[in-house]
Amino acid sequence: MKNIGIIISLLLLPVFTLNLAAQTLTATEIIQKADNKSRGKSSQGTMTLTIVRPDWKRSLTFTSWTKGRDYSMIYISAPAKEKGQVFLKRGKEMWNWMPSIERLIKIPPSMMMQSWMGSDFTNDDLVKESSIIHDYTHKLIGEEMVRDQLCYKIELIPLPDAPVVWGKILTWVSKSGFDMWKAVYYDEEQQPVNTMNAYNLKQMGDRTILTTMEIIPANKKGNKTIMQVNSLVFDQPISDSFFSQQNMKKVR
Amino acid sequence: MSNRPDIYCKTFMTDLLKLAWRNLWRNKRRTLITTASVFFGVVFATFVSSMQEGSYAQYIQAIVSFYSGYIQVHQKGYWEDKTINNLLADSPELDSTISRISHVTVVSPRLENFALASSVDLTKGALVSGISPDKEDRISRLSRKIIRGKYLKDGESGVMIGSELARYLKLRVGDTLVLISQGYHGTSAAGKYPVRGIVHLASPELDRSLVYMNIKECQVLFSAENRLTSLVIMVPEDSYVTDVQEEIKTRIGGAFEVINWKEMNSLLLKQIESDRAGGWIEKGILYMIIGFGMLGTIMMMMAERRKEFGVMMAVGTQKSRLALMVVMETVFIGLLGTVAGILGSLPAIAYFVKHPIPFTGQGGEMLKQMGFEPYMWFSIEPDLFFKQALIIFLFTLIIGLYPVYLISRLKIVNALKG
Numbered sequence: 001m002k003n004i005g006i007i008i009s010l011l012l013l014p015v016f017t018l019n020l021a022a023q024t025l026t027a028t029e030i031i032q033k034a035d036n037k038s039r040g041k042s043s044q045g046t047m048t049l050t051i052v053r054p055d056w057k058r059s060l061t062f063t064s065w066t067k068g069r070d071y072s073m074i075y076i077s078a079p080a081k082e083k084g085q086v087f088l089k090r091g092k093e094m095w096n097w098m099p100s101i102e103r104l105i106k107i108p109p110s111m112m113m114q115s116w117m118g119s120d121f122t123n124d125d126l127v128k129e130s131s132i133i134h135d136y137t138h139k140l141i142g143e144e145m146v147r148d149q150l151c152y153k154i155e156l157i158p159l160p161d162a163p164v165v166w167g168k169i170l171t172w173v174s175k176s177g178f179d180m181w182k183a184v185y186y187d188e189e190q191q192p193v194n195t196m197n198a199y200n201l202k203q204m205g206d207r208t209i210l211t212t213m214e215i216i217p218a219n220k221k222g223n224k225t226i227m228q229v230n231s232l233v234f235d236q237p238i239s240d241s242f243f244s245q246q247n248m249k250k251v252r
Numbered sequence: 253m254s255n256r257p258d259i260y261c262k263t264f265m266t267d268l269l270k271l272a273w274r275n276l277w278r279n280k281r282r283t284l285i286t287t288a289s290v291f292f293g294v295v296f297a298t299f300v301s302s303m304q305e306g307s308y309a310q311y312i313q314a315i316v317s318f319y320s321g322y323i324q325v326h327q328k329g330y331w332e333d334k335t336i337n338n339l340l341a342d343s344p345e346l347d348s349t350i351s352r353i354s355h356v357t358v359v360s361p362r363l364e365n366f367a368l369a370s371s372v373d374l375t376k377g378a379l380v381s382g383i384s385p386d387k388e389d390r391i392s393r394l395s396r397k398i399i400r401g402k403y404l405k406d407g408e409s410g411v412m413i414g415s416e417l418a419r420y421l422k423l424r425v426g427d428t429l430v431l432i433s434q435g436y437h438g439t440s441a442a443g444k445y446p447v448r449g450i451v452h453l454a455s456p457e458l459d460r461s462l463v464y465m466n467i468k469e470c471q472v473l474f475s476a477e478n479r480l481t482s483l484v485i486m487v488p489e490d491s492y493v494t495d496v497q498e499e500i501k502t503r504i505g506g507a508f509e510v511i512n513w514k515e516m517n518s519l520l521l522k523q524i525e526s527d528r529a530g531g532w533i534e535k536g537i538l539y540m541i542i543g544f545g546m547l548g549t550i551m552m553m554m555a556e557r558r559k560e561f562g563v564m565m566a567v568g569t570q571k572s573r574l575a576l577m578v579v580m581e582t583v584f585i586g587l588l589g590t591v592a593g594i595l596g597s598l599p600a601i602a603y604f605v606k607h608p609i610p611f612t613g614q615g616g617e618m619l620k621q622m623g624f625e626p627y628m629w630f631s632i633e634p635d636l637f638f639k640q641a642l643i644i645f646l647f648t649l650i651i652g653l654y655p656v657y658l659i660s661r662l663k664i665v666n667a668l669k670g
Contacts, residue, residue: 055337056437081439081475101430101442118438 027138027154031171033178035133038209042067045204045232046077051119054222060117061230071243072126075251082117086248087126094127097248104245113165120194120215120225124165135162136169146181147199149174166193177201179210192218205233268573272580279553283585286549290589291596293542294640297535298597301636304531306605306629308524312490312513318392318454320516321360321484322493325350325500328509330481331516336365336436339479340508350485353499358486360387363470363479367433367441369413369463371421378417379461380431382470391486394451394464401425401449409469410448414459418450425449429463435474443473454625543647550582550651554658561659562667575659579652586648590641598637604630 025033044065051058061078065071074087084099094107112124136156144153151172158164167188172181183196194217198210211229241247276283316322327340342361350359363382368375385404389395395403404412411429413421423429427447435441445465453459471477487496493512501510514521564574608627611619616626 051438053337053437058437058439085440098432098440098442101432101444103430103432103442105432115438117440118434 027140027152028133030140030152030154030173030178031138031156032133034171034173034180037178037207038180039066039069040205040207040234042236042238043205043232043234044236044238046230048228048230049117049119050226050228051117052222052224052226058118060119065238065242067238067240067243071240073243073248073251076117086251087116088243088245088248089127090243092127094123095245095248097245099249104248120217120223131162131164132156132169135159135164143175144172146172146174149177149179149181151175151181177208181210194218202229204229204231205235207234264573268577269580272577272584275577276581276584282549282553286546286585287589287592289542289545290586290644291593293538294590294593294644295597297538297640298594298601298637300531300534301640302597302601302604302630302632303628304528305631305633305636306608308528309631310627310629311520311524314454315517315520316513319458320513321358321391322487322490323485323497323500323510323512324516325483325485325504326481326509326511328507331509331511334481336434336474336476339363339436339476339481340483342478342480342483346483346504349503350483350500353496353503355487355492355496356485357488358387358390358484360384360391360484360486361467361480362482362484363467363474363476364481365433365435365441365474367431367463369417369421370430370432371423371427374421376417376420377461378413378431378463379458380433380463380465380470380473382465382467382473384467385464388464391484397451397453398449399452401447404448404464404466407466407468408448409466410446412449412451412464413447414462415450415452416456416460417462418447420460423447431463431473433474436476436479439475441474445469539643539647542644543651546582546585546648547651547654549585550578550655554578554655558662558667561662562664565662565664566668571659571662575656578655578659579649582648582652582655583645586644590644594637594641601630601632604628605632 042065044063046061046063049060049062051060059079060076060082062074062076064075065073070089070091072089076082076085086097088095088097094112096105096107097103098105107123112127113122115121116123116126136158139155139157140152141155142153144151151174154171154173156169156171158166158168165187166185167190168186169183170186171183173179174181179198179201180196181198184192185194185196187193194215197214197216198212199214200210200212201208202211204211209229209232211232213227215225215227217223325340327338330338330340347359350356361382361384365380367378367380369378369380370376384406385394385408386406389403398412399415401412404410413423413429418424421429425447429445429447431441431443431445433441451459451462451464453462465473467480471479485496485500487493493514497510497512504510561574565571608629610616611626611628619626
C-alpha cells in the first residue's frame with residue numbers, strides 16, 4: 001500500500017515540473033508585455049474614431065504621436081469643423097489647443113471625467129491608460145477563450161491610494177501575442193461600466209497588433225465608440241521637445 | 253283672503269320684508285354699528301384679495317413674457333431631457349403652418365445651450381440663447397433692457413450679455429467674448445464674438461448667465477443648422493392658450509411636443525396656489541370675527557325684543573313667519589354691509605390698479621433682488637368681489653339660524669312675562 005503512493009507521486013512528478021516551467025510569467029509581467037507591445041518606445045500613426053449613437057454616427061480622423069508612457073500628442077485632421085484641434089498629454093496633465101478661438105486650454109481635473117470629443121472615452125482615459133502597471137495589483141485568475149484566442153484572464157485591483165476611477169479591471173491578454181483582446185472596467189461598487197473589445201490583428205510597422213477597439217458603455221443602449229488604427233509605426237525617434245505647448249500650435 | 257292662498261302668501265311676504273326693514277331702523281345705532289363691522293370686514297378682505305391676485309397676475313405675466321411665452325413647440329422629449337441633441341428641425345413650412353392659426357401673434361425661434369463663456373482671463377458658465385432679436389423683442393421687450401451698447405439687429409454678428417456676467421468677466425461693449433461648449437451630435441462648439449450690448453435682466457440668475465446671439469450664428473456655433481430647441485408662440489392673452497395649443501398639435505403632428513406656460517411653470521403655479529390657500533386662512537379668520545360680531549348683535553337684539561315677539565305671537569303671528577322676519581333682518585344687515593363694502597373699495601382699487609403702490613427702501617430692494625419690480629399690484633377681477641359677497645351671505649344665513657332656533661323654543665307665556 002505504501003508503495004503505491006510513492007509510485008503515483010513519481011509518475012506525476014514530470015507533470016508538475018512541466019506545468020511549473022510553463023507558468024513562469026506573473027500577471028504583472030503579462031500586463032507589462034502587452035503594454036510594451038502596443039506602445040513601443042514611441043509610436044506615430046493615424047486613426048479614425050467613430051462615435052455611434054442610437055440616432056447618429058460621427059467620425060473623427062487624427063494623427064497621434066506617443067513617446068514612452070508620459071508623452072502624447074493628437075492632431076485632429078477631420079472633419080473640417082474639428083480640424084486643427086490638438087491635444088497634448090505630459091504626465092498627468094492635458095492641454096487642448098483650439099485654433100478657431102486661438103485658445104490653449106488646460107484641462108482641469110474637474111473636466112477629466114468628461115467625454116473626449118463627444119465619444120465614450122473620457123479625458124481621463126486618454127491620460128491614465130498608462131497607469132495600469134503602476135497603479136494596480138495584478139492577479140492571474142484563469143484562462144479563457146476570446147474570439148478563438150486563448151487568453152490569460154487577469155484581474156487588476158487599484159492600489160489603496162491610487163488616483164484611478166475604476167474599482168476593478170478584468171483583462172484578457174492572448175497567450176501567444178500578448179494582445180489585449182478584451183477588458184471590462186468596473187466602478188467602485190464593482191458594477192461594469194465599460195467593455196472594451198479588440199479585433200483585427202494586422203501588421204503595423206514592425207509588429208502585429210489589434211487595430212480595431214470598441215468601447216461599449218454598460219448602461220447606455222445603442223452607444224459605442226470604435227477606434228480604428230489606419231497606420232502606425234513604432235520606435236521612430238521623437239524628441240521630448242516635440243511634446244510642447246508651442247509645438248501644439250505648429251503641428252500638422 | 254284666506255281662500256286665496258297665493259295672494260295671501262304674497263302679501264304677507266312683502267309685509268314681512270317691510271317689517272324686517274323697518275325693524276332694523278328702529279334701533280339705528282345698533283344696525284349701523286353691525287353694518288359697519290361687515291363693511292370694514294369686506295373692504296379689508298377685498299383689498300387683501302386684490303393685492304394677492306394682482307401680485308399673482310404680475311408674476312405670471314413676467315414669467316410668460318420674459319421666459320416661457322404662452323406656448324412652446326419642441327422636439328418630442330425635449331422638455332424632459334433638455335440636451336443639445338434633442339433639437340427640432342425648423343422649416344418655413346413649419347413656421348407658416350403655425351403662424352396661420354388664428355390668434356397666434358408671434359412665432360419666435362430659440363436655440364439654447366450651456367457653454368463656458370470667457371474673457372481674457374476669466375471664465376464662467378453661461379446660457380447661450382440664439383434668438384431672433386426682432387421677434388424676441390415683441391415677446392419680452394428685451395430691447396428696453398439694454399443699458400449699454402445697442403440692441404442686436406436681426407442677422408448681426410455678436411452677442412448681448414447680462415450685466416452681471418459682463419461685470420464678472422470684466423467685459424465692455426466692443427470686447428470679445430469666447431464661448432466653448434459641445435454642439436449637436438458631439439461636435440466641438442467654439443467661437444469668438446464681439447459684445448454689442450449689455451442688458452440688465454430683472455432676474456439675478458439670468459442676469460449672471462445669459463448670452464444672446466442671432467439664431468443663425470448660434471446654429472453655426474453648435475453645428476445645428478436649421479435646428480432649434482424651441483419655437484415660442486404668443487397669443488393676445490391667456491384665454492386663447494388652450495384652443496391654440498390644441499390647434500397647433502393637430503396641425504403639426506406627433507414628432508413634436510406642444511406645451512403651454514402652465515405646464516412649463518407647474519412648480520411656480522403650485523407655489524401660487526398654496527399662497528392663495530394661505531390667504532383663505534387669513535380671510536377665514538376675518539370672517540369668523542365678523543360673524544361673531546354679528547352673532548353678538550343678534551343675540552342682544554333677540555333678548556331685547558322677547559316681549560315684542562311674545563305680543564306678536566299672542567296676536568296670532570305664526571312662529572315661522574316671525575323667524576323668517578328675523579332672518580330677513582339678519583340678511584339685510586349682511587347685504588347692506590357687503591354692498592357698501594364693495595362700493596367703497598371699488599374706487600380705491602380701481603385707482604391702485606392704474607397706479608400700483610411703489611415699495612421703497614429695504615422691501616423694494618429685496619423684491620428687486622428676487623427679480624421683481626418693486627410695486628404692489630392690484631387686481632380688479634369681478635370674481636373676487638362676488639366671492640366675498642357670497643361668503644358673507646352664507647355666513648349671515650348661518651347666523652340667522654340662531655334666532656330661528658330661539659324663536660322655535662319661545663313660549664308665549666315666558667316671553668310676555670319677560
